[in-house]
Amino acid sequence: MTLYLNLAEELAARIEQGLFRPGERLPSVRTLSQEHGVSLSTVQQAYRQLEDQGLATPRPKSGYFVNQLRQQPELPQISRAPQRPVEVSQWEQVLELVSEPPSSDVLQLSRGIPDIDVPTLKPLLRSLSRLSRRQSLRELSYGAVEGEISLRQEVARLTLDSGCQLAAEDIVITTGCHEALSAALRAICQPGDIVAVDSPSFHGVMQALKGFGMKALELPTDPLTGISLEALEMALEQWPIKAIQLTPSCNNPLGYVMPEANKRALLALAQRFDVAIIEDDIYGDLAYHYPRPRSIKSFDEDGRVLLCSSFSKTLAPGLRIGWIAPGRYLQQVLHMKYMGTGMSAQLPQLAIAEFIRDGLYQPHLRQMRKQYARGREQMTGWVSRYFPPGTRVSQPQGGFMLWVEMPQGFDSLRLNRRLAASKLQVAPGSIFSAAGKYRNCIRLNFACSHQPSMEAAIRQVGETVTQLLAEDA
Amino acid sequence: MTLYLNLAEELAARIEQGLFRPGERLPSVRTLSQEHGVSLSTVQQAYRQLEDQGLATPRPKSGYFVNQLRQQPELPQISRAPQRPVEVSQWEQVLELVSEPPSSDVLQLSRGIPDIDVPTLKPLLRSLSRLSRRQSLRELSYGAVEGEISLRQEVARLTLDSGCQLAAEDIVITTGCHEALSAALRAICQPGDIVAVDSPSFHGVMQALKGFGMKALELPTDPLTGISLEALEMALEQWPIKAIQLTPSCNNPLGYVMPEANKRALLALAQRFDVAIIEDDIYGDLAYHYPRPRSIKSFDEDGRVLLCSSFSKTLAPGLRIGWIAPGRYLQQVLHMKYMGTGMSAQLPQLAIAEFIRDGLYQPHLRQMRKQYARGREQMTGWVSRYFPPGTRVSQPQGGFMLWVEMPQGFDSLRLNRRLAASKLQVAPGSIFSAAGKYRNCIRLNFACSHQPSMEAAIRQVGETVTQLLAEDA
Numbered sequence: 001m002t003l004y005l006n007l008a009e010e011l012a013a014r015i016e017q018g019l020f021r022p023g024e025r026l027p028s029v030r031t032l033s034q035e036h037g038v039s040l041s042t043v044q045q046a047y048r049q050l051e052d053q054g055l056a057t058p059r060p061k062s063g064y065f066v067n068q069l070r071q072q073p074e075l076p077q078i079s080r081a082p083q084r085p086v087e088v089s090q091w092e093q094v095l096e097l098v099s100e101p102p103s104s105d106v107l108q109l110s111r112g113i114p115d116i117d118v119p120t121l122k123p124l125l126r127s128l129s130r131l132s133r134r135q136s137l138r139e140l141s142y143g144a145v146e147g148e149i150s151l152r153q154e155v156a157r158l159t160l161d162s163g164c165q166l167a168a169e170d171i172v173i174t175t176g177c178h179e180a181l182s183a184a185l186r187a188i189c190q191p192g193d194i195v196a197v198d199s200p201s202f203h204g205v206m207q208a209l210k211g212f213g214m215k216a217l218e219l220p221t222d223p224l225t226g227i228s229l230e231a232l233e234m235a236l237e238q239w240p241i242k243a244i245q246l247t248p249s250c251n252n253p254l255g256y257v258m259p260e261a262n263k264r265a266l267l268a269l270a271q272r273f274d275v276a277i278i279e280d281d282i283y284g285d286l287a288y289h290y291p292r293p294r295s296i297k298s299f300d301e302d303g304r305v306l307l308c309s310s311f312s313k314t315l316a317p318g319l320r321i322g323w324i325a326p327g328r329y330l331q332q333v334l335h336m337k338y339m340g341t342g343m344s345a346q347l348p349q350l351a352i353a354e355f356i357r358d359g360l361y362q363p364h365l366r367q368m369r370k371q372y373a374r375g376r377e378q379m380t381g382w383v384s385r386y387f388p389p390g391t392r393v394s395q396p397q398g399g400f401m402l403w404v405e406m407p408q409g410f411d412s413l414r415l416n417r418r419l420a421a422s423k424l425q426v427a428p429g430s431i432f433s434a435a436g437k438y439r440n441c442i443r444l445n446f447a448c449s450h451q452p453s454m455e456a457a458i459r460q461v462g463e464t465v466t467q468l469l470a471e472d473a
Numbered sequence: 474m475t476l477y478l479n480l481a482e483e484l485a486a487r488i489e490q491g492l493f494r495p496g497e498r499l500p501s502v503r504t505l506s507q508e509h510g511v512s513l514s515t516v517q518q519a520y521r522q523l524e525d526q527g528l529a530t531p532r533p534k535s536g537y538f539v540n541q542l543r544q545q546p547e548l549p550q551i552s553r554a555p556q557r558p559v560e561v562s563q564w565e566q567v568l569e570l571v572s573e574p575p576s577s578d579v580l581q582l583s584r585g586i587p588d589i590d591v592p593t594l595k596p597l598l599r600s601l602s603r604l605s606r607r608q609s610l611r612e613l614s615y616g617a618v619e620g621e622i623s624l625r626q627e628v629a630r631l632t633l634d635s636g637c638q639l640a641a642e643d644i645v646i647t648t649g650c651h652e653a654l655s656a657a658l659r660a661i662c663q664p665g666d667i668v669a670v671d672s673p674s675f676h677g678v679m680q681a682l683k684g685f686g687m688k689a690l691e692l693p694t695d696p697l698t699g700i701s702l703e704a705l706e707m708a709l710e711q712w713p714i715k716a717i718q719l720t721p722s723c724n725n726p727l728g729y730v731m732p733e734a735n736k737r738a739l740l741a742l743a744q745r746f747d748v749a750i751i752e753d754d755i756y757g758d759l760a761y762h763y764p765r766p767r768s769i770k771s772f773d774e775d776g777r778v779l780l781c782s783s784f785s786k787t788l789a790p791g792l793r794i795g796w797i798a799p800g801r802y803l804q805q806v807l808h809m810k811y812m813g814t815g816m817s818a819q820l821p822q823l824a825i826a827e828f829i830r831d832g833l834y835q836p837h838l839r840q841m842r843k844q845y846a847r848g849r850e851q852m853t854g855w856v857s858r859y860f861p862p863g864t865r866v867s868q869p870q871g872g873f874m875l876w877v878e879m880p881q882g883f884d885s886l887r888l889n890r891r892l893a894a895s896k897l898q899v900a901p902g903s904i905f906s907a908a909g910k911y912r913n914c915i916r917l918n919f920a921c922s923h924q925p926s927m928e929a930a931i932r933q934v935g936e937t938v939t940q941l942l943a944e945d946a
Contacts, residue, residue, distance in 0.1 A: 091808060095807065095808075098615070098617065099618060102611075103611070104611070108610075116610065117609075125607075125608050126606065129605035133599065133602045134598075135594065135595070137575050137581075137589065138575075138577070139791055140589045141581075141586050141790050141791050142785075142790045143574045143575075144573060175648050175814040175817075176814055178814050179813060179815075182812055182813055186684065190686075191664055204811075210808070213663075316613040317613070317615045318612060318613040318615065318616070318818055318819045319613070320817065320818040334568065335564055335683075336684055339683075340813050340814070341648040341652045341793065342649050342651035344648075345793040346791045
């Protein structure tokens with residue numbers, strides 16, 4: 001991390017801890033420069049960073065002051081989903097999102113792409129490159145359908161961080177988390193079956209439900225604590241639900257971490273009604289606070305939780321390596337994996353296993369967590385500044401996604417059409433709902449918010465939103 | 474190719490063309506050595522090769538003679554399948570086959586692994602290695618769900634060889650042929666639907682049918698010409714068949730090429746009964762005779778043929794890159810692809826596109842075709858020599874698989890158990906049938922028949938077969 005960002009973070013932490021109070025003057029540039037042994041311009045950069053984050057404001061000739069009230073925008077409203085099973089729609093909107101290959105001259109606001117241009121990933125690419133040349137059966141041939149044993153061992157160890165006690169034999173490697181989720185659904189459910197989901201929810205799962213002819217029951221979801229357990233209980237009483245699918249840790253798109261007590265209570269409900277839980281943990285390792293949150297799987301005693309994850313958000317999506325710990329459904333999941341893709345590519349599995357074994361995964365994660373925590377502050381600050389008043393914003397606890405809610409009636413698809421000319425696209429909220437709700441919301445990716453053009457881009461999105469709202473008024 | 478193999482091939486060709494007739498003495502070692510400007514030992518090696526292939530026999534002090542009758546073993550019998558829709562079984566046997574990662578100290582007789590240790594693949598590995606280091610969004614991020622456009626263009630051009638007229642837009646890249654076939658089935662059929670298949674047939678498709686709750690109707694299949702069109706017509710009249718799935722060019726496991734007239738007739742039937750055809754062409758580019766056979770897809774006028782293939786047999790399976798040209802089912806297939814794996818890895822797509830664009834694919838194919846054609850001769854020769862009399866053997870026209878039929882009652886699973894001690898495994902015939910038929914058959918991989926230990930391995934398999942038959946007698 002650069003010096004000025006370090007300093008800015010330290011100051012931000014002191015403000016958040018109350019060591020500097022609202023309205024109070026912050027130390028002068030010169031003082032800080034001497035105190036920290038850094039240049040004047042470094043301190044100035046750090047203060048500009050605090051300004052960007054909405055934490056401090058400069059007053060002419062007087063220095064920087066802690067903002068009166070931290071301009072934290074309001075949270076999105078608790079979602080009110082239809083609460084009956086519906087067939088999933090929105091495929092055309094999803095297709096639009098996933099049909100365009102990302103290009104380096106376009107800012108990646110819309111898709112769930114992490115920052116892959118970081119030095120801590122270099123060793124992984126080097127081993128991928130080295131292994132590619134070896135031309136041995138092990139790298140280039142079919143592997144075992146379960147996946148490479150060395151990687152399964154490393155993944156089993158990684159899951160200790162979320163409180164799991166798994167062995168390599170409990171893990172099946174998949175082609176991304178997509179295949180893990182898809183295999184989990186097919187292992188448990190038949191066409192026509194009802195699956196309860198958080199709402200908003202990952203569009204990949206929704207589209208899988210659509211493809212398999214299953215129905216989604218969207219549950220009201222609190223932007224800080226996740227799905228309503230009361231609503232879930234009522235739904236379980238009312239409908240023959242086969243599985244609960246959710247992303248409880250660093251949720252996509254809302255970013256919340258479901259409290260541990262809620263995770264336990266959810267599991268108890270699943271036991272009482274004897275349904276399976278498909279837990280998407282793809283962003284879990286990117287929680288800003290260490291140690292990372294426990295998974296529901298870590299409380300699971302009778303194997304009803306299918307833990308799905310991947311290296312797509314922590315390392316790089318293009319590797320297409322995910323995994324599933326399917327509990328008691330291991331045999332069914334193995335069959336689904338075999339019929340879906342036969343097996344996953346060996347090369348990236350071997351390279352990732354090496355990367356973890358060499359002790360490079362955790363330091364990389366630490367960097368990314370810091371970067372994304374900063375990104376959240378920046379992005380929240382920009383949205384507060386450039387979006388119209390009344391815009392509501394999520395408070396993610398991990399990952400690199402911000403959920404932004406405009407007033408009812410706002411149309412995010414229209415926003416995207418308007419933004420197309422400037423090569424900007426956001427993820428429209430409606431793809432995160434089976435029934436096409438949340439059209440007034442968008443999801444923004446702040447993984448690369450350090451890119452110089454990012455602020456201008458968010459400014460333009462914000463101004464376009466303001467324009468559209470004015471046109472409708 | 475080494476000198477002696479060149480010479481052997483030339484002599485074999487002359488024998489096959491009738492320039493040397495059965496019983497006739499072949500030129501002396503000295504004569505050939507002078508005529509071809511090669512050493513005496515090279516000629517002797519070439520003659521031993523002919524001997525291995527069952528084409529010539531040495532007589533003491535008289536030289537080599539063309540064998541009276543070429544010892545071509547009898548063909549397998551035309552399969553008599555149940556001819557009613559059945560649910561697919563045999564998952565445990567397939568799992569056993571695909572659970573073991575291939576190891577370089579074990580001969581790969583059982584799985585469909587090509588020879589990947591060939592010089593013509595080196596440039597592909599080099600570009601894979603180079604691209605791995607680039608750390609750019611294009612290689613490491615999500616690509617488009619349809620796949621990398623440069624590869625789709627190259628694939629479209631490749632399919633010209635089988636008579637197709639396709640554009641890049643008609644092609645969807647998949648994670649191996651597995652995903653292509655799986656997406657094709659799901660795009661067309663619902664659980665409970667009946668799919669007509671050739672028999673014996675690829676176990677991956679059968680297990681997909683099982684996983685989706687579909688039923689397989691196995692059709693009688695001629696080891697030289699493929700499925701019986703009469704039987705297919707009767708089946709279409711009798712059952713509500715949704716799709717016909719088959720591998721008409723260089724069939725797996727039988728190796729036949731369905732005659733062009735039959736391909737046309739099959740398509741006409743599909744049109745008359747309005748069913749889709751899922752054509753697996755994965756071995757098609759490995760037909761020994763150039764130009765390669767036309768695909769059924771090349772005759773398709775109303776988009777009812779879904780052509781599925783991959784680079785797993787022509788380049789390397791570990792790349793996990795396949796494709797599908799789904800005709801009128803493009804939208805459904807795209808959706809199935811998205812819900813299955815999201816997208817396929819970018820790196821191998823870019824490397825393969827480069828390999829083809831650089832003009833390296835066709836020369837590689839030429840080498841592999843020659844090698845596999847030789848492998849067929851060797852393997853057929855060894856089976857004739859080391860297996861008990863009455864063993865029937867397929868006459869593949871492409872690919873690297875031999876289908877070997879022992880008398881009824883022979884148990885290939887028992888054979889595998891007996892072979893396990895010597896680290897040898899063959900593919901048991903029963904996994905190629907939905908109903909578990911063909912237990913008396915095995916499939917042998919001759920991709921690497923040049924490996925020094927291969928003849929001894931086949932000899933051991935043959936002797937174990939003989940033993941087992943004697944024990945039962």
